[in-house]
Amino acid sequence: MLTDSLIPLVNRFRARQADDGTVRAPDGADRALLLRIRQEGAAWYRRHALDGQAAALEADIDGWLAAGLDSPPRFARSRAARPEPVAGETVFLLTSERGDPPTGTRLDCFFALYEEAPVPMPGRPRTDPPAVLIAGSAGVASAAPGGGPA
Known part of the structure; x- marks a missing residue:
């Protein structure tokens, strides 16, 4: 279960990160902690037949390790590999926090349910x-309604 394995590892790593x-x-x-997160995150994706997301996560973490952890993380591959949200489906994402551009923020992960599908807007960037x-x-979890995990 994510709350017993991967999420505590991500939280431990986040505590070492600057804003x-x-x-x-x-x-x-x-x-070592980031490599363990890489291993467990990629395994989770593969157990759920999300091999493209697993490969993207591995590439993003490998790139960050090669650049040095004292450089900002770049997880654009992980975000790009995530399928479009579909109403009634769950999504799991392990990446640096969302943002534009998708660089330079803390590691995060979430498992969530989309209650509705996105509404495409011509000429506008994707918004979930x-x-x-x-x-x-x-x-x-701190950004969730009520300030805690659902």
Whole structure:
């Protein structure tokens, strides 16, 4: 279950990150924790037949490790690999926090249910409909209605 495995790992890693997503004076323990998050996150995706999202997560984390954890994370591949939301379906995402551009924020993950499908707007960037949070790391949970996990 995400609340017993991956979410606590992400929260531990978030505690080491600055607001811009960098890790000050990263050490071997930070790298090991991020590699464990990579392994568990990719395994979760693959167990749910989301191989493209698993590969994107692995590539994003590998790229961040290669650039150094003292550089901002770049998780554009993970966000791009996520399928469009469909009403009545759940979504899981492990990435740096959402934003535009999708760089330089803390690691986060969430599992949520989309109650409605997005409404496409010609000439406008994609915006997802509100989702009902089932479980999420600290950044997502604090942004949920009521300030805590659903």
